[in-house]
Amino acid sequence: MRRRGRRSAKACSSRTFEGTAREILRVALNTRIHPLGALSFDPTARKGDPDWRVLYVGCGDGGSGESRLAMRANPQRLDTLVGKILRIVPDLSEQVSTSTVSENGRYRIPNDNPFAAVRGARKEIWALGLRNPHRLTWAIDPANPANKRLIANSIGLHTWETVNVVHKGANYGYSLREGTELLRPDNTTAPLPEVDKIPVQIGDEPTEDVVTPTYPVIEYGHVPGGGDAVGSGFLYEGRRIPALRGKYVFTDISTGRVLYADYKEMLAADDGNPKTLAAIHEMKLLWKDPDAGAAAARQLFDSMFPIAKATYRARGGKTGVLPGRALVSGEGRADAHVAVDGSGELFIFSKTDGMLRRVAEGFVN
Numbered sequence: 001m002r003r004r005g006r007r008s009a010k011a012c013s014s015r016t017f018e019g020t021a022r023e024i025l026r027v028a029l030n031t032r033i034h035p036l037g038a039l040s041f042d043p044t045a046r047k048g049d050p051d052w053r054v055l056y057v058g059c060g061d062g063g064s065g066e067s068r069l070a071m072r073a074n075p076q077r078l079d080t081l082v083g084k085i086l087r088i089v090p091d092l093s094e095q096v097s098t099s100t101v102s103e104n105g106r107y108r109i110p111n112d113n114p115f116a117a118v119r120g121a122r123k124e125i126w127a128l129g130l131r132n133p134h135r136l137t138w139a140i141d142p143a144n145p146a147n148k149r150l151i152a153n154s155i156g157l158h159t160w161e162t163v164n165v166v167h168k169g170a171n172y173g174y175s176l177r178e179g180t181e182l183l184r185p186d187n188t189t190a191p192l193p194e195v196d197k198i199p200v201q202i203g204d205e206p207t208e209d210v211v212t213p214t215y216p217v218i219e220y221g222h223v224p225g226g227g228d229a230v231g232s233g234f235l236y237e238g239r240r241i242p243a244l245r246g247k248y249v250f251t252d253i254s255t256g257r258v259l260y261a262d263y264k265e266m267l268a269a270d271d272g273n274p275k276t277l278a279a280i281h282e283m284k285l286l287w288k289d290p291d292a293g294a295a296a297a298r299q300l301f302d303s304m305f306p307i308a309k310a311t312y313r314a315r316g317g318k319t320g321v322l323p324g325r326a327l328v329s330g331e332g333r334a335d336a337h338v339a340v341d342g343s344g345e346l347f348i349f350s351k352t353d354g355m356l357r358r359v360a361e362g363f364v365n
Contacts, residue, residue, distance in 0.1 A: 022106070023106065024088075024090050024106050024107050025057075025086075025088065025102075025104075025106070025107060025124075027059060027062075027081050027082065028062075029060075029062030029063070029082065030062040030063055030064045030067070030071050030074070030082070031062055031063035031064070032063075033060070033062070033063045033132075034060025034061050034062050034063055034082075034131065034132040034134075034155075035059075035060055035062070036057060036058070036059050036060070037058050037059070037060055037132065037133065037134030037135070038056075038057070038058035038133065038134055038135050038136040038152075039055060039056070039057055039058075039136075040055070040056045040058075040136040040137070040138065040150070041053065041054070041055055041056070042054065042056075042138060042148070042150075043138055043140070044138075044140060044145045044146070044148055050095075050098065050110065050112060052094070052095070053089060053090070053091060053094045053095070054087060054088070054089055054095065054110060055087070055088055055089070055090050056085060056086070056087055056126065056136055056150060057085065057086040057087070057088065057124075058085055058130075058133035058134060058135070058136045058152060059081055059082055059083070059084050059085070059086055059133070060082065060083065060130075060131070060132040060133070060134060061074060061075045061082045061083035061130070061131050061132065061174070061175070062074070062082045062083075064082060064083070064175075065083060065131055065157070065174050065175030066131075066157050066175070066187055068185070070204070072175050072185075073175070073201060073204075074175075075128065075129055075130065075131065075174050075175050076128065076129055076171070076174075076175065076176065076198070076201045077201050077202065077203070078115055078118065078120070078121035078122065078125060078128065078200070078201065078202045079120055079121060079122060079202050079203055080122065081122055081124060081125070083128060083129065083130050083131065083174060083175075084122075084124075084125050084126070084127065084128045084130065085125075085126045085127040085128075085130065085133055085136070085150075085152060085166055086124040086125060086126060087109075087110060087113055087124065087125075087126035088102070088107045088108065088109055088110075088124055089107060089108035089109070089110060090107050091107075091108075092106075092107065092108060094108070095108055095110060096108070098110060098111055098112070099111055100116075100123070102124070109123045109124055113125065113126060114126065114168050114169030115169070118202070119202075120202040120203060121202055126166070126168060126169075127152075127166050127167065127168070127169065127170045127171070127172065128170075128171050128172070129170075129171040129172040129173045129174045129175075129176075129177070129198075129213065130152065130154045130164070130172050130174055131154055131155060131156060131157060131174045131175070131178075132154055132155040133152040133153070133154045133164075134153065134154070134155060135152070135153040135230075135231065135232045135233065136150060136151070136152055136166075137150075137151050137153075137232070137233060137234055137235075138150055138151070139151050139235040139248065139263060139266075140235070140237075142237055149165050149166070149267070149270075150165075150166040151163060151164070151165060151166065151233065151235075151248070152164045152166050153230045153231065153232065153233050153250060154172070154174075154216075154230070155229045155230060156178055156179060156222070156229075156230075157178055157183070157187060158178075158187055158188075158189075158222060159178050159179060159181065159189045159221060159222060160178050160179025160180070160181070160189075160216075160219045160220070160221060160222075161179075161219060161220050161221075161222075161226070161227060161228075161229065161230040161252070162179055162216035162218065162219045162230065163216055163217060163218035163219070163230065163233060163248070163250065163261075163266070164214070164216045164217065165217055165266065165267075165270045167214060170214040171198055171211050171213055171214060172213065172214050172215075172216075173198065173213035173214070173215070176198055176213075177192075177198075177213050177215075179215075179216060179219045179221075180192070180215050180216065180219060180274040180275070180277075192274060196212060196213065196274075197210040197211065197212060198210060198211055198212075198213055212272070213274075214272075215272075215273075215274040216277070217261075217266045217267075217269040217270050217276075217277060217278050218248075218250075218261050218266065218269075218277060218278050218280060219277060220252075220259075220280055222327055222328055223328065224328065226252075226328060227252025227253075227254060227255045227257055227328050227329075228252065228253065228254040228255065228326035228327055228328045228329055228333075229252065229253040229254055229326070230250060230251075230252060230253070231250060231251035231252060231253040231336060231337045231338065232250065232251065232337045232338050232339065233248055233249060233250030233251075233338065234248070234249055234250075234338060234339070234340045234346070235247075235248050235249075235263055236248075236249050236260075236340070236344065236346060237344040238340070238343060238344035238345040238346060239343070239344075239345075240345050240346070240359070240360055240361060241346065241359065241360070241361045242361070243361070244260065244346070246262065246263050246264070247260040247261065247262060247263060248260060248261050248262075248263050248266060248278075249283075249338055249346060250338060251304070251336045251337055251338055251348075252328075252336075253333065253334070253335055253336060253337065254324070254326035254328065254329035254333040254334060254335070255303055255305060255326075255328055255329045255334060256303040256304030256305035256307075256308060256329075256334025256335075256336040256350065257282060257302070257303045257304075258282070258283040258285065258303065258304065258336070258338065258348065259280050259281065259282055259283065260280075260281050260283060261278040261279060261280055261281065262278060262279070265278035265279060266278040282302070284300055284301065284302060285300070285301045285302075285303070285304065285307065286298045286299070286300050286301075287299060287301060287307050289310050289314075291310070291314045303334065303336075304334045304336040304348060304350055305322070305329065305332070305334040305336075307350070308322060308334045308335070308336065308350040308352045308353045308355070309321075309322050309332065309334075309352075309353075311350075311353035311355055312352055312353040315353060315354065317353075322334065322352050323352060324352075332352075333352060334350055334352055335350055335351040335352040336348060336349070336350045336352075337349055337350075337351075339356075345358070345359070346358075346359040347359060
């Protein structure tokens with residue numbers, strides 16, 4: 001992870017970075033998958049707040065949690081950084097009285113982090129037990145900005161995709177849980193045990209202390225009508241699509257499905273009961289193919305997949321199918337994500353066809 005220095009107006013318009021860079025944190029991974037995937041500052045924090053210029057980092061498990069080797073326990077181990085959400089202060093001159101300098105001397109660690117006083121634990125950890133929390137976003141009540149939640153979308157293994165409300169010190173179960181089920185050593189799932197506890201682990205062996213896992217507020221399966229990999233998500237507070245206000249909009253990456261859940265239901269599902277989940281609703285997309293001719297009408301689609309496929313071909317795609325494949329999407333991946341601009345309006349970008357599209361009420365244009 002590198003922190004960029006300030007840039008001049010000239011440098012901002014240049015195609016070549018002309019500022020300075022400083023390495024802050026380096027994490028050793030076990031494989032080439034699930035690296036550091038998300039960086040997020042609390043957008044409501046103001047000078048003097050505990051979160052002022054404090055960075056939240058989503059760190060994947062590096063593929064360790066699905067291994068049959070000893071590294072399988074890494075997302076649960078408090079002495080590793082993988083499979084965690086970290087909380088640090090990148091600027092050594094900030095939060096000086098309420099933090100300590102890291103071992104590498106390049107950042108600070110807030111003293112109120114949940115494991116800062118636990119012997120043997122990495123003090124950077126804010127939450128643990130996540131396979132691949134590759135997207136972090138803040139859901140903020142516009143009427144009461146103090147009422148905010150950090151949301152982590154975490155890609156699952158073979159069974160469940162999840163959206164999680166992040167709590168200080170919470171353990172989300174992986175690699176002993178996937179979604180709202182037990183995860184067995186052979187990576188199959190089973191119902192939760194009657195005594196639903198997880199041992200706290202620091203080092204190679206579990207301790208005698210136990211915790212109750214924290215479960216997702218949204219989940220969907222790797223089944224037809226589900227998907228393969230949860231994408232980015234945002235609480236929509238824009239003006240262009242009134243019907244979506246107060247809804248959390250997200251995607252499944254491979255199938256290109258655009259989904260939403262009522263944010264109030266998500267908060268209600270954050271009750272400690274794994275059986276309580278917010279309902280998922282599916283958005284349909286009205287789109288006119290710009291290469292179909294002026295007389296062509298808009299068509300209704302169930303996902304971004306056919307839209308990305310048409311544009312991929314129009315832009316010179318050499319094969320009859322989209323690149324990649326997955327269990328549910330089959331041959332080809334839409335690689336679809338959502339984003340919002342500064343006014344909270346919704347966009348969809350699909351990496352397969354290299355397009356960014358603005359969403360207006362009732363259609364994508």
